[in-house]
Amino acid sequence: MPERRVDGGAVAPARPAGVWHLLDPKWRIARARVTSVGETQRARALVLAFIGSGFFAIAFAVAERVLTYFKGAEDIGSVLAGKVLSMLLLAFSSILLLSNVVGALSTTFLARDLDQIASAPVSDRALYGARLVETGVHANWMVVLLLLPLLSAYGVVYQGGPSFVGFAVLVFAPFFALPTVVGALLTLVLANVFPARRTRDFLSVVVVLAIAALAVMFRMARPEQLVKPEGFENFMDFVAAIDTPTAPWLPSEWAADAIMAYLRGGMVQGALLKLWGTAATLVAVGYLAHRVLWARGFSAAQEGTSKHSGVHERPFVDRLFAFLPSQRRELVVKELKVFARDTTQWSQLILLFVLLVVYVANIRYLPLSGEGMTALLRQLVPFLNLAIAGFVLASIAARFVFPSVSLEGRALWLLRSSPLAMRDLLWAKFWVGAVPLFVLAIVLVLFTNVLLDVSTFVQIVSTTAIAALVFPLTAMALSFGAFYPQYDAENAAQIPTSFGGLLFMLSAIGLIAAVAWGTGRPAARWVFADHFGWQFDNARLLLPFAAVATLCALCTFLPLRLAQRKLEALERG
């Protein structure tokens, strides 16, 4: 073995750095994050753990109940359970593949520590192995957490026993490795075709389009028909439909087959062999591809930064806001330009559009004309719709408005050192967020109300209520974002997943519930009175409606005022 002499006459082996050496800092970083937290972070972690446990308990309870119901259907219960598992795993696989592609691009081509590693004698095998593990952990952990309560329910309902835990690990280790390996391979090829910095933008759009297509297909396919046998000609057609493999050549089907076979005491070797064999083969293929393509792709990734975008000097948006005073105009125009030129934001917009399509489709397919559904009840659905639409708006505000202050990030020095009032900055951000949300809210509620065929009174009340909700939701998102900023975040999408984002969503849900209740309850009384010809004094609407209006106004101005103080305090600090 070659030897390397270092100071003091001691000798250390010159073995190249291995996979574990490259992973060592990541592990130490994770450990430091856990051990070096203060009281506040500890309290936050507890709150998050509590919410996480709540989610686990609810997901487990729902899954357990559904599976117990399936198990009760003697002939087809386990077939149905297997079908649901394979469909879930198929959906998870597509999400995993896409998140692994984006993850691999970050860890293998764009990570900031790659300069140091690329200039050191690190073997291809070590780099490939280490980045595969890192990508896998980053891209898969959320789906692992989602899967845990569901698998636990399968294990409990079908009495898998303690050994089921070990078997599930045996099945899901290759199941999760596969999208990581395929994602890395795909990224390797793409990074050699496109410069990596553009590929990420390109992929973000691809990812979102793919998820979008999946969501729309899933919704349009109406899987709920599977549990409505009356939709089929006869029972045999129904059994045939659910017994047909969703995708027999995909690992999701093999994993579902293995799990169900184990729980029903069947043969599991075939499915396990397929999973492990494919994973091992693809790891080998991925390594060979890495050896040939990585250095070229990484070099190209450095070059991607030097491309010019060729942006117009005086775009339309500059002229559009020419009427504003110069400081405010510059702020508004800057916000819009930065948003429009960040392709990760476009991808989020596409995702949003798809979610809205799915949402409207759900309203369209609501069984409002069937047995037991009266015209009276149909008048009350819009207030449920109001609450859900409010939640959609809050989610959008969390994604686009909440990160707004954080995104100033390292450029905040420019704003803080200029003679700019923080009030102007906040109001510019407020209007840039509120106006599109307002338009969206009105269109959404008007359109869904038309689909629901509601009366003019209900239409007016619910549309006014959603319009009134937009302003406090925007102001609260901005304010929570200012109180819990993440100036160092590399990606805007990560910012709302913070503790501050969670607090905003909880507060927003409280406000939405208050507005939906405050408008829905008196409106329902009016609708009942109108329907049954009872006496109703319209003045009884005034107090609750005024209370809702006051609440919305308070939740708009107060958070903005607090955020202003917070930013001004930052100025002094």
Add this chain to the structure above:
Amino acid sequence: MIEISALTKRYGAFTAVDSLDLVVPAGELFGFLGPNGAGKTTTMRMISGILRPTAGSVRIAGADLLADPMAAKRSLGFIPDRPFIYEKLTGMEFMRFAAGLYGAKGAAVDRRAEEFLALFDLEPWRNELVESYSHGMRQKLIIASAFVHEPDVIVVDEPMVGLDPKSSRTLKELFRRYCDDGHTVMMSTHTLEIAEGMCDRIGIMQRGKLVACGTMPELRGAHDGDHLEDIFLRLTGETIERSVAEVLRA
């Protein structure tokens, strides 16, 4: 030593480095100068194996960087202009990690790392997370980490940025002695006084080409000027006085 032959880097139609030939022998401290965008950083990133050349070759201590990158990189220590350090590692952990990338580890590495940390007054901070370090302290940590595995060649891009006067002096002495011991240092800098005072030879790049190269007496003789600043400005075509006056009047 570093041997560069016909090294070229093109970004589409733009040529960042244009057929560069250069040899930096063992024991030499070579200063690499040039205005912003001249191609210095691109050259250094090609020498360190981060960027692939469009054409040409680089040999580090006799090993061809493209044909045998592992052997070439084993002899190299690279200090980039915008270094990344893991914020949640301590200074000592980072030193160990950096040495480990070159296969050096064990008590001897720890001892050498501690010596370098002490040299740059980082010893009291060795077990603190990097996130608590100032800009200058991070720069010193990166420099120290490049020396731990005892490379034959150090390639360093703008090492003096952010250093206090004492550290700056320590670094100058370190580079000088390292070269006197038979190692090679290639350093880019915008501080012409440092280059003039420290370097054995100086190369000036302009628009991807090496427009001058030699010792200070050789440069003075060939380019008519007493000071490096005069020679540099003449070769790179800077017209400061006229530009400043025009801009201020505008």
